[in-house]
Amino acid sequence: MARRAQPLGLATGIAAAGLVLCVAFGTLGAVALRAEGMARLGPADWAALRFTLFQALLSAGLSVALAVPLARALARRQFPGRAALVTLLGAPFILPVIVAVLGLLAVFGRNGLVSTVLGWAGLPPVHIYGLHGVVLAHLFFNLPLATRLLLQGWLAIPAEHFRLGASLGFSARDTAQLLERPMLRAAMPGAFLVIFLICTTSFAVALTLGGGPRATTVELAIYQAFRFDFDLGKAALLAMLQFAIGGVAAALALRFTVPAAAGAGMGHPQRIWGAGSGALRAQDAAVILLATLFLITPLATVLLRGAPNLLTLPVPILIATLRSLAVALCSAALTLSLALPLSALINALPRRQSRLVEALAYLSIAASPLVVGTGLFILLFPVTDPVALALPVTALVNAVMALPFALRAIAPAHARAEADFGRLADSLSLTGFARLRLLILPRLRRPLGFAAGLSAALSMGDLGVVALFADQSHATLPLQLYRLMAGYRMDQAAAAGLLLLICSLALFWVFDRGGRLDADA
Amino acid sequence: MLTLEGLRIEQGGFRLSADLQVAPGALVAVIGPSGAGKSTLLATIAGFLVPASGRVLWNGADITEAEPGQRSLSIIFQDNNLLPHLTAAQNIGLGLRPSLRLSDAESARVSDSLARVGLAGLGERKPAAMSGGQQSRVALARALLRARPCMLLDEPFAALGPAQKTEMLELVKQLATDTGAAVLMVTHDPQDALRLGGQTILVADGVAHPPQDTGGLIANPPEALRAYLD
Numbered sequence: 001m002a003r004r005a006q007p008l009g010l011a012t013g014i015a016a017a018g019l020v021l022c023v024a025f026g027t028l029g030a031v032a033l034r035a036e037g038m039a040r041l042g043p044a045d046w047a048a049l050r051f052t053l054f055q056a057l058l059s060a061g062l063s064v065a066l067a068v069p070l071a072r073a074l075a076r077r078q079f080p081g082r083a084a085l086v087t088l089l090g091a092p093f094i095l096p097v098i099v100a101v102l103g104l105l106a107v108f109g110r111n112g113l114v115s116t117v118l119g120w121a122g123l124p125p126v127h128i129y130g131l132h133g134v135v136l137a138h139l140f141f142n143l144p145l146a147t148r149l150l151l152q153g154w155l156a157i158p159a160e161h162f163r164l165g166a167s168l169g170f171s172a173r174d175t176a177q178l179l180e181r182p183m184l185r186a187a188m189p190g191a192f193l194v195i196f197l198i199c200t201t202s203f204a205v206a207l208t209l210g211g212g213p214r215a216t217t218v219e220l221a222i223y224q225a226f227r228f229d230f231d232l233g234k235a236a237l238l239a240m241l242q243f244a245i246g247g248v249a250a251a252l253a254l255r256f257t258v259p260a261a262a263g264a265g266m267g268h269p270q271r272i273w274g275a276g277s278g279a280l281r282a283q284d285a286a287v288i289l290l291a292t293l294f295l296i297t298p299l300a301t302v303l304l305r306g307a308p309n310l311l312t313l314p315v316p317i318l319i320a321t322l323r324s325l326a327v328a329l330c331s332a333a334l335t336l337s338l339a340l341p342l343s344a345l346i347n348a349l350p351r352r353q354s355r356l357v358e359a360l361a362y363l364s365i366a367a368s369p370l371v372v373g374t375g376l377f378i379l380l381f382p383v384t385d386p387v388a389l390a391l392p393v394t395a396l397v398n399a400v401m402a403l404p405f406a407l408r409a410i411a412p413a414h415a416r417a418e419a420d421f422g423r424l425a426d427s428l429s430l431t432g433f434a435r436l437r438l439l440i441l442p443r444l445r446r447p448l449g450f451a452a453g454l455s456a457a458l459s460m461g462d463l464g465v466v467a468l469f470a471d472q473s474h475a476t477l478p479l480q481l482y483r484l485m486a487g488y489r490m491d492q493a494a495a496a497g498l499l500l501l502i503c504s505l506a507l508f509w510v511f512d513r514g515g516r517l518d519a520d521a
Numbered sequence: 522m523l524t525l526e527g528l529r530i531e532q533g534g535f536r537l538s539a540d541l542q543v544a545p546g547a548l549v550a551v552i553g554p555s556g557a558g559k560s561t562l563l564a565t566i567a568g569f570l571v572p573a574s575g576r577v578l579w580n581g582a583d584i585t586e587a588e589p590g591q592r593s594l595s596i597i598f599q600d601n602n603l604l605p606h607l608t609a610a611q612n613i614g615l616g617l618r619p620s621l622r623l624s625d626a627e628s629a630r631v632s633d634s635l636a637r638v639g640l641a642g643l644g645e646r647k648p649a650a651m652s653g654g655q656q657s658r659v660a661l662a663r664a665l666l667r668a669r670p671c672m673l674l675d676e677p678f679a680a681l682g683p684a685q686k687t688e689m690l691e692l693v694k695q696l697a698t699d700t701g702a703a704v705l706m707v708t709h710d711p712q713d714a715l716r717l718g719g720q721t722i723l724v725a726d727g728v729a730h731p732p733q734d735t736g737g738l739i740a741n742p743p744e745a746l747r748a749y750l751d
Contacts, residue, residue: 158601163569165619168667169590174619182606271569273589 013345016338017357023400024360024367027375028243034378035236044213045221049241051210052217055131056199059138064192066139067146068184070291073284074147075154076272085292086151089144092295094454094508095501096461097204098478100140102485102497103298104128104209106305108136113297133209134217138202142195144295149194153187154180155270166273175274193253200245201368204463208482218242219370226468232378239371246368254359299501306498309491317480317496321503324460324477327395328507331459332452334399335406339451340440342403343411347418358411364404369397373465390469394476398459406451410444417443449515453508460504477503523566523671523703525729528575530558530565537561539575539729541722543703545670548694548719549732551707554749557724559707563673566705567596579671594671595664599679602660603648609659610635610644616663634662638692654685658692665696672697674706678713690716711739711750725749 074086092100107113108128115125128136157179165175206217216224218241225235275281346354376393380386386393417440425431425439441448463478470479477500484493523543530537537558543549551559564570566577568589577585584592595616603612613631614623623631635644638658648656657677664672674693678686690713697704706717714721720732725745742750 160598160601161604163564163567163589163596163598164602164604166569166589167567167592167594167596168615168619169588170619178604178607178615178619182604 010345010348012341013348013357016341017345017360020338020342020364020400020403021360023372023376023396024364027372027379028239028367030375030378031236031239031243031371034232035240036233037237040234040237041241044216045218045238045241047213048216048218048221048238049245051131051215052200052219052242052245055134055138055215055217056196058131059135059142059199060192060196062135063139063142063146063195064150064188066143067150067191069283069287070143071147071150071154072180073287074151075270076275077281077284077288078269079288082269085288086148088292088295089148089151092141092144094457094461094504095141095299096463096478096497096504097137097141097202098208098463098481098485099302099461099497099501099504100298101137101205101208102481102493103300103302104133104137104140105485106301106490106494107298108133113301129209130212130215134205134215137205137209138195138199140295140298141202142198143291145198146191146195147291149191150184150187153183157183157270159270162270162272170274172274172277172280175272190253193249197246197249197253200249201242201370203368203370203467204478207463207467208485218245219368222370222374223467226374226377232374232381235374236378239368239374242368243371246371250363302494302497302501305491305494306496309495310498313492313495313499316475317477317492317499320475320477320480321499323391323474324500325503325507327391327398327476328456328460328503330392330395331398331402332456332507332511334395335402335455336448336452338399338403339406339410340414340444340448343407343414344440346407346411347415358407364400369401369462369464370468372397372400373468376465377468386469387471387474390466390471390474391476393469394462394466395459397465398462399455401462402451402455402458405454409447409451409454413444413447414440446515449511449513452515453511456507456511457504460507461500522578522580523705524576524578524581525566526576526578528565528577529573530561530570531573532561532570535561536727537724537729538727541729541731543671543705543732545703546697546701547703547732548697548717549703549705550714550717550719550721550735551705551724551729552709552711552714552721552746552749553724555709558727558729559709559724560675562722562724562729563596563675563705563707567594567673568592593669594673595667595669596673596675597657597660597664597677599676602677603656605648607647608644609640609646609648609651612648612659613644613663613666616667630666634666635659637665637696638662653680654689657681657689661689661692661696665700668700669702670700671703671705674704676707676709679708686713687716694718715739 074082105112105128108126109115110125110128118125126132161179165179170178201219203219203223206220207223210216210220218238222235222238222242225231225238342357346357349357373393377386380389421439421443425435430439461478463482466476466479470476477496481493481496481500484496522545525539525541528539535558539562551562553559561570565572568587572585576583579593610631611621613634614621614627617623617627617630632644635641638661640655640658640662643651643655651659660677678689681689693704693706694717704717706713708714714735717735719735721735721738722732723730723738723746738746
């Protein structure tokens with residue numbers, strides 16, 4: 001392909017790739033140098049490893065298994081609110097983890113709705129802390145993801161196949177065996193591995209619902225070695241362990257094609273014959289109803305409990321909110337300034353090398369923010385006060401973590417813009433910033449808006465690296481919310497949670513909307 | 522005998538009406554501008570769409586509400602006729618038993634039908650390892666095996682080259698003659714209609730007209746067809 005070489009563009013791309021490499025893997029080097037011998041791993045640490053793997057296996061297995069009937073119901077039924085429900089299934093992605101945990105506590109906690117109802121029946125309350133709670137929270141986040149992945153699989157089965165089945169007189173069983181099972185066999189391993197990976201690096205869930213000797217994840221152990229014992233050597237050693245888990249899971253996940261969950265084409269259900277019986281209809285209705293309740297009730301409780309206190313939130317919470325907004329905006333800007341040059345680099349390089357750059361960016365999904373945070377702390381500690389840099393570090397780490405998703409949105413559109421108009425731009429000698437300003441940016445408005453919104457929302461709700469670094473004077477809103485919850489000030493926590501929820505959704509909405517506004521088709 | 526009696530199909534703003542009969546064993550092309558509703562007409566006859574009003578009759582029996590599998594017909598689509606994870610022989614076997622638990626006699630019939638469409642010995646191939654023409658032949662072999670008295674073809678050869686298309690049309694004619702089945706074939710190419718050599722249903726301006734002799738129709742086209750042909 002004849003494309004005008006753009007040394008300036010390539011240099012920025014390489015610099016961006018270098019920065020991502022430094023953040024994701026350079027910090028790992030720092031960790032490795034600092035880590036002490038494997039002998040320092042005690043029984044508690046091995047227990048943490050076992051728990052991490054076990055809860056992730058359980059969470060991923062349950063998410064994918066429960067997603068099958070839900071995705072099937074959504075694939076074959078049309079009902080009012082279906083589009084809204086499918087959209088809702090995408091929402092947990094930008095939902096702050098801590099807000100969801102707050103909602104789950106209000107529903108499944110000791111004084112929650114479920115325990116209250118059980119109490120009326122004379123039954124003991126449910127225990128949410130520990131394995132139950134961690135898996136429940138992971139289900140809350142990943143059942144929707146798994147459902148969207150499988151729903152895509154269902155909708156990708158050619159409509160002709162279902163028509164063919166109908167004209168050949170397939171029973172519901174034949175349809176399941178001949179049409180649906182092959183799709184599930186192809187789609188389920190990828191979905192399982194992605195969710196497994198996510199569940200091994202979900203620090204905020206473990207921090208809020210785990211803990212104790214029987215429910216500590218490796219990430220939580222890093223945090224404890226760091227915050228409570230200030231044992232950097234131990235923390236670094238655990239960070240190596242965590243990286244090994246993430247690396248193996250990511251390498252496995254890369255071998256399977258994982259469809260993008262944010263894909264289009266979820267508009268209409270499939271017409272599937274042979275599923276019209278009353279029993280199947282009732283089953284689908286029940287599945288959809290239960291799933292909707294499971295997803296909506298926790299958020300509704302946060303809304304109902306938080307709203308009355310929203311206007312009387314104390315000043316420190318409001319200051320933390322401003323801090324979080326600033327971090328989120330910086331993170332969004334950083335994500336875009338990394339993603340654009342990277343996507344240019346991916347499009348300019350020959351296919352093999354470009355795949356490598358892409359893979360590097362995606363591997364940062366596997367890098368745990370806690371590991372990156374530990375590495376950055378080790379690097380910064382001798383030179384300066386890491387606590388003073390808590391917020392910039394948080395923005396940087398958040399930006400790198402959002403990068404894979406941003407690239408996935410931007411790079412294909414970038415390639416399309418160059419393919420469609422690259423020759424025209426070349427013939428007009430449109431290069432450098434002029435090309436960026438007049439061709440690339442206008443063509444990429446939508447994916448850029450989406451990526452910025454995603455990055456800002458993720459950063460707004462992030463409770464990861466900031467928990468390692470920040471003290472009271474640098475606390476973000478999620479951290480303040482965590483402290484309110486730890487202090488059992490639940491009404492204020494609900495209000496702060498509602499505020500955080502509003503901020504995250506609003507950030508996403510404003511950017512995403514901004515990208516669509518008067519964008520030419 | 523296939524009868525469409527006062528049929529009205531409505532989809533959003535789209536409307537199509539049909540009042541016509543197709544004789545047993547007739548070879549009928551369905552032509553008309555794109556978007557006129559040729560495929561919609563076939564989908565209604567096959568039972569994938571429920572008409573707003575009117576009836577579909579087969580030999581006098583009302584099949585308007587019948588399940589697609591209960592109708593005396595086979596259908597071949599433009600693509601996705603074969604399940605990609607099954608072999609050619611399995612794809613054909615679906616026409617006998619969707620469970621694919623075939624007796625020896627049934628397996629022999631599958632091999633026989635493969636041979637009749639010129640694919641003897643290729644039963645173990647998967648669709649991805651076959652050319653477009655070969656895939657069409659597998660779909661035809663399945664229709665042949667089912668031996669329903671009516672065959673619906675929804676632009677099945679649109680993706681084939683001219684020579685292959687002619688070959689497939691000859692094969693369709695031969696199979697239809699052998700089994701005595703009526704054929705309704707959607708196409709946007711008047712040459713296909715001529716090659717099929719029977720009658721033609723013109724679908725235009727919201728109406729599916731009764732079948733007429735193809736040669737006469739093309740030689741002396743009415744207004745709606747002339748606009749399409751020119």
